[in-house]
Amino acid sequence: MxxxxxxxxxxxxxxxxxxxxxxxxxxxxxxxxxxxxxxxxxxxxxxxxxxxxxxxxxxxxxxxxxxxxxxxxxxxxxxxxxxxxxxxxxxxxxxxxxxxxxxxxxxxxxxxxxxxxxxxxxxxxxxxxxxxxxxxxxxxxxxxxxxxxxxxxxxxxxxxxxxxxxxxxxxxxxxxxxxxxxxxHAPAAPAVPQAIFTALRTAWSDPLIRRLCVLAVFPFGVFVALSTFAQPLLEPAGVTSTTASLILLLNVIAGVLGSALLPIYAARHHAESPYLVTSLTTTAIACLFLAFLPSTPVALITITLIGLLLLPALPIVLELVERRSTDAEGTAAGLIWLSGNLGGLLAATAVGLLVNHPRPAFLLLALLPLIALPGAHTLRHHLQTPAPTTR
Missing domain, CATH: 1.20.1250.20 (MFS general substrate transporter like domains)
Structure with a gap:
């Protein structure tokens, strides 16, 4: 129950x-x-x-x-x-x-x-x-x-x-x-509690967990960098600060709706890998539009679409972690959040250096999800591979 x-x-x-x-x-x-x-x-x-x-x-x-x-x-x-x-x-x-x-x-x-x-x-x-x-x-x-x-x-x-x-x-x-x-449904306590490094080794020894950690870097990175610097990057295109704030709010609202619905569909249809590929590809295309055709209507459509499709990648990844891990689930989830926050810091820092050059900044944001595409595409293979056992 x-x-x-x-x-x-x-x-x-x-x-x-x-x-x-x-x-x-x-x-x-x-x-x-x-x-x-x-x-x-x-x-x-x-x-x-x-x-x-x-x-x-x-x-x-x-x-x-x-x-x-x-x-x-x-x-x-x-x-x-x-x-x-x-x-x-x-x-x-x-x-x-x-x-x-x-x-x-x-x-x-x-x-x-x-x-x-x-x-x-x-x-x-x-x-x-x-x-x-x-x-x-x-x-x-x-x-x-x-x-x-x-x-x-x-x-x-x-x-x-x-x-x-x-x-x-x-x-x-x-x-x-x-x-x-x-x-x-609490898991039974192990006869001998796991040592700190044992739990970490249990989580990191799984190739799927390692791949998910790498994948988490890119959605987090794009979202954090876009949320932090969208307003100054769009200002040269005539997007006011008030409008930029509204667009970012719509971005997060779309993300809330997408996160509540799309991961459930992906889990029921075992479509996690195709969904992540679609989400990353759409995000890259949206950032290209922002790089070459920046305007208020383009920003409104593309950034809202990024929120709708990119933010649900997080619950999808976390659900895969829950499904995969057992007695080290907290450590595995911690690795995902660590990777994501690190990606956010790195991406925001890089885009911050380009804040006065919107086109290169948006091109960088388009490149990040493309880097993650091969990993998302081959995720299906790792989902079919049993988790390694540890002693």
């Missing part, structure tokens, strides 16, 4: 992590003026999340493998604590302290998406559970953009932070209530 209440609780906390992460994405200039710091400093309130994710992803995955419920609840509590700390005072130092606390929590929460579905859902429901859990992460991004649009002034920043903290606390309480007892 599936316990969907646990998935709802997880989804709320997953959205909360993204809300805290991106609270200031739409009010960077206003926040910089209000707190008397540079826009770069406000940007670091978000950048600490992927930076710490790269460092903490594997340790957090290992913690989830050993102590799933306590580790996930710790992530939820740290997210709520970080949001509350930001209310400690009207100074930048309080914001940074809160962000650092919440950024430690993020890998504990996001790495748990495969673990919670495997423990609380029947096997037939797990692709749907992973799709919902991942879509909620993108929904948290949408909520962050909406809050910054509703509270765009310096006088309303405190209200925005207060609403965020309330959402985080309530989400944590709901998740805690749903995790009072172990999931009905």
């Amino acid at each position: 599936s316990r969907w209440s646990a998935i709802v609780g997880y989804s709320l906390v997953g959205a909360a992590t993204q809300l805290v992460w991106l609270n200031f994405a739409g009010v960077t200039t206003v926040a910089a003026t209000h707190y008397n710091v540079s826009e770069t400093a406000i940007g670091w309130l978000a950048q600490v999340f992927p930076l710490l994710y790269v460092v903490l992803s594997i340790p957090c995955g290992l913690a989830l493998d050993r102590w799933f419920r306590p580790a996930l609840l710790a992530g939820a509590l740290l997210t709520a604590l970080g949001a509350l700390v930001r209310l400690g005072g009207d100074h930048f130092a309080w914001l940074l302290a809160g962000q650092l606390i919440a950024s430690i929590a993020q890998p504990l929460v996001l790495n748990a998406v495969t673990g919670i579905t495997g423990r609380y859902l029947e096997e037939k429901d797990r692709p749907t559970g992973i799709a919902i859990g991942t879509a909620s992460i993108f929904a948290g991004m949408v909520l962050a953009f909406l809050l910054s649009a509703v509270f765009p002034t310096a006088a309303s920043l405190h209200t925005m932070l207060l609403i965020t903290a309330a959402f985080c606390v309530l989400s944590t309480l709901f998740l805690a209530a749903t995790l009072r007892t172990p999931g009905p």
Whole structure:
């Protein structure tokens, strides 16, 4: 029997992590003026999340493998604590302290998406559970953009932070209530708990997991770089900052819808490899249009299409990890998130160097998914190969 209440609780906390992460994405200039710091400093309130994710992803995955419920609840509590700390005072130092606390929590929460579905859902429901859990992460991004649009002034920043903290606390309480007892499908504890390096070796020894880690770099990289620099890259083509923000919001909304529906279809029809090939190819073509025919209508269509088709690649990859891995599922999911965040950092850095040269920047973004195409095409072979056994 599936316990969907646990998935709802997880989804709320997953959205909360993204809300805290991106609270200031739409009010960077206003926040910089209000707190008397540079826009770069406000940007670091978000950048600490992927930076710490790269460092903490594997340790957090290992913690989830050993102590799933306590580790996930710790992530939820740290997210709520970080949001509350930001209310400690009207100074930048309080914001940074809160962000650092919440950024430690993020890998504990996001790495748990495969673990919670495997423990609380029947096997037939797990692709749907992973799709919902991942879509909620993108929904948290949408909520962050909406809050910054509703509270765009310096006088309303405190209200925005207060609403965020309330959402985080309530989400944590709901998740805690749903995790009072172990999931009905929780794996049996091994006679001898896996050592840290044993769990990591178990996950990394699987060729499919290694290939999925490589594939995760490219969708993450394109999405993060596009989300970060779409506005300045499109500005020379006459796309205003307001329009660019709306386009990015539609991009994430399309991603939420796609992530909730398309991975389920791919899993039921065993079409993961063809879907990834289609998604990567479409993304490359869309970026070519942005490179050679940039305009508001082209940006609206292509970037929304990228969100619809590219973002569902994440839940598809995570569902394959859940299906493949057993006692090292948290570590395997951590490797996927680590690869994705690393790809995002590298791609965003490279595109940032080309921010004043839109065409080369978009051509680079078109090249990244093309690099991943051979791996996505041959994924079918690895899906048919049994996972290696470890001693």
